[in-house]
Amino acid sequence: xxxxxxxxxxxxxxxxxxxxxxxxxxxxxxxxxxxxxxxxxxxxxxxxxxxxxxxxxxxxxxxxxxxxxxxxxxxxxxxxxxxxxxxxxxxxxxxxxxxxxxxxxxxxxxxxxxxxxxxxxxxxxxxxxxxxxxxxxxxxxxxxxxxxxxxxxxxxxxxxxxxxxxxxxxxxxxxxxxxxxxxxxxxxxxxxxxxxxxxxxxxxxxxxxxxxxxxxxxxxxxxxxxxxxxxxxxxxxxxxxxxxxxxxxxxxxxxxxxxxxxxxxxxxxxxxxxxxxxxxxxxxxxxxxxxxxx
Amino acid sequence: xxxxxxxxxxxxxxxxxxxxxxxxxxxxxxxxxxxxxxxxxxxxxxxxxxxxxxxxxxxxxxxxxxxxxxxxxxxxxxxxxxxxxxxxxxxxxxxxxxxxxxxxxxxxxxxxxxxxxxx
Numbered sequence: 001x002x003x004x005x006x007x008x009x010x011x012x013x014x015x016x017x018x019x020x021x022x023x024x025x026x027x028x029x030x031x032x033x034x035x036x037x038x039x040x041x042x043x044x045x046x047x048x049x050x051x052x053x054x055x056x057x058x059x060x061x062x063x064x065x066x067x068x069x070x071x072x073x074x075x076x077x078x079x080x081x082x083x084x085x086x087x088x089x090x091x092x093x094x095x096x097x098x099x100x101x102x103x104x105x106x107x108x109x110x111x112x113x114x115x116x117x118x119x120x121x122x123x124x125x126x127x128x129x130x131x132x133x134x135x136x137x138x139x140x141x142x143x144x145x146x147x148x149x150x151x152x153x154x155x156x157x158x159x160x161x162x163x164x165x166x167x168x169x170x171x172x173x174x175x176x177x178x179x180x181x182x183x184x185x186x187x188x189x190x191x192x193x194x195x196x197x198x199x200x201x202x203x204x205x206x207x208x209x210x211x212x213x214x215x216x217x218x219x220x221x222x223x224x225x226x227x228x229x230x231x232x233x234x235x236x237x238x239x240x241x242x243x244x245x246x247x248x249x250x251x252x253x254x255x256x257x258x259x260x261x262x263x264x265x266x267x268x269x270x271x272x273x274x275x276x277x278x279x280x281x282x283x284x285x286x287x288x289x290x291x292x293x294x
Numbered sequence: 295x296x297x298x299x300x301x302x303x304x305x306x307x308x309x310x311x312x313x314x315x316x317x318x319x320x321x322x323x324x325x326x327x328x329x330x331x332x333x334x335x336x337x338x339x340x341x342x343x344x345x346x347x348x349x350x351x352x353x354x355x356x357x358x359x360x361x362x363x364x365x366x367x368x369x370x371x372x373x374x375x376x377x378x379x380x381x382x383x384x385x386x387x388x389x390x391x392x393x394x395x396x397x398x399x400x401x402x403x404x405x406x407x408x409x410x411x412x413x
Contacts, residue, residue, distance in 0.1 A: 210315065215316065216317075225320070225321070227324070228324060230324045239378050240405070244405045247367055248406060250370075251406070251407060265407060267319045268319040271320045
């Protein structure tokens, strides 16, 4: 298994075979592999949006709260007076088939609604304090889905299609707008303990460059796997990483396909900074204490 | 292995995802399994205790990358061994065969982008 370094190397290596045999078919495959990885690599990952934006972005961040097993819209922000009028009667509209098909009579909303703010936003009595913020809210009640089951509906919500495989909203936003943050990935998912039905494909990059998929932060310390350096002394890690950097710089020149490797190298550098940035960012307790003391 | 796009066993996958994210770099840097494998590889190599540093580096490159190191790479690896030996307070004969030092060298080879990306 370990070739004796003192004897001449006689046999053809697998790599040589792939490069030279069958008209260099292996080299073509390798080029395709690197091209795929390089797609967004040159200026397209993380900091620099591909192609720039056609207007100046104003939003600094987007926080999407996906609340699994969510509260009924007719008991929160979407009053349906007809439900109370037809309470107890058979449901008069067309119903899409569902997995359990366990449908009964109409149930009217159990809590009342009041209107709030200058916009007259209707909010259920379950959320009186939210009602007090009515003029800071934009409520969209017109969202519909063609999917009556969890997985397809989740893919539709996160990615725009009932089938997995398309980029998620976070991937699109990061691809189009980039990220100012040098020390953390631009697109993160805070795992509250339950990944939505459909799994991590809900946060995928789809056909966008793979670096736009979400980084999952767990609800534990450390939030990200392997974010703690394994070396007892920082210097030991730094020496190793410096050596890797030097070796990779040589490889870039030789392999003649800088983009894919540059993306990989950038990820490695980001990973190094994340070792410090992730514990700091996910120290919720510390942030709360600081906010209270401020 | 999920970090490196291993599909779940209860599904079929026509084409595996080929992601390239910081989590993968972190796994190669800090995952205990990677440490253990680097240490094991170093121990295995050190069984041939009569190799010079240059020969040992050549052996590592041939084993991992199927090619000998270029002159510049040889110098870079030797420089790593020097600085790391100093950082670990090792010197002389002890350094030449120190398992932790060579585990560091093996770990560096694992982290080379060529090792990760080039078949």
